[in-house]
Amino acid sequence: MPAEAPVLLRGITFAYGEGELRKAVLRDVDLTVAPGEIVLLTGPSGSGKTTLLTLIGALRAMQDGSARVLGQELKGAPESVRVRLRRNIGFIFQNHNLLGFLTARQNVAMALEQDAALGERQRLDRAAELLGQVGLAEHLDKLPAQLSGGQRQRVSVARALAAEPGLVLADEPTAALDKASGHEVVMLLRHLAKSRGVPILLVTHDPRILDIADRVVAMEDGRIVGATAERNAAA
Template sequence: MTDPGGAEGEGTSGSEGRGPEDAFIRLRGAARTYGEGRARVQALLPVDLDIAAGDYVSIAGPSGSGKTTMMNLIGCLDRPSAGSVEIDGRDVAGMSEEELARLRRETIGFVFQQFNLLPRSSARDNVAMPLVYHGVGRSERERRADDLLQRVGLGDRTTHRPNELSGGQQQRVAIARALVGAPRLILADEPTGALDTKTSGEIIALLESLNREEGVTLVVVTHEPALAARAARRIAMLDGRIQSDERGAAAQADRAEP
């Protein structure tokens, strides 16, 4: 089913039967322009988009399509040049850098293609690191980190450094780190891009289980059609616009086999 208005950049709530007031993520006329004069580039044309809490959404498109720009706005890593971005009812436009950092820390878990682990720190310390900024004591940080590493299948790798782990294991550490602050949103940017096919399937299945079992909102940004097709809702970007916005049972069938 194609969501009304999706092709024109007007999203819906992301959950059938819910109204826009239920949106966890809301973009209204959100646009992003870089540079000035002849160097001016409009990376994202004005877009309206609603994503409901607990949804599983993919944002796909080729390089230059605007998907990364949209991800940066949703993740509060950048501000719109025009329009508004709301996360959990809070408009990010008027927030200070400190307030934005707090919102990211308390609400969003990031998983990137490059794992961005601290090379000299153990898996436990990498996972526990964000809790330092929450003011959590060392023993509690380590306990939570160990629990999460156990959960992602690395209970026997807590003291290993990144260079002692495979690519898939490093991405599992990165996912545990993203979860340690109990975020309501996981924003995954090309999460399987650096992994082989088998490991990619395991990683995306892990992310999907968090969405399905914990109700975490999952937004996956990718250029891979097969990965995008697994999501319950699939948004395709092209030339800075939402080209299509679809939801259907076929996506659920795609998820059945990692």
């Protein structure tokens, strides 16, 4: 029997507000993401991309439909279950979300604090190793303000990888980066997906990075309106 897809969505519907103020933002969305697959979600602002990402990431409670993420059904799941699932998901955000008073190494090491088997020195050593893998071996002890935008985003990539997640969710990770820095970040993500079999679901408006995707899924008015295969997933 084939393994279950890491992300399996059926009939996802979601709205904000109540009564006359109720506004539907997702309408009957179906989506499957396979192991090691890179899927880009595109579409105009307000089309529901980020809301869908937050539901998959267990950051919001489900309303209607079924969402199985890393084998866990999220419809009706209590907050405690969603918290456990979030620990197995790496999140990368446009604004980095780094703590300004911690060094690059300390920011990454924080993602390992939930592993009680690791002492502080082990966490810091692991963080240094990850930062070296994303090209920041010379910047371990710099604060975020001392790093460029591209370097800060690479710290956030290293942090997302720290706990060896089963899924990576990225929301506009290249929006604030120049062409060269943006390319570096997405190639790091592509290497992760293909070398470790980790699926990546990435929300973007950036046409420069479409060619890293196995599929580009277009959304409009809360619905998926098309999907395009950009490259062979086995490439």
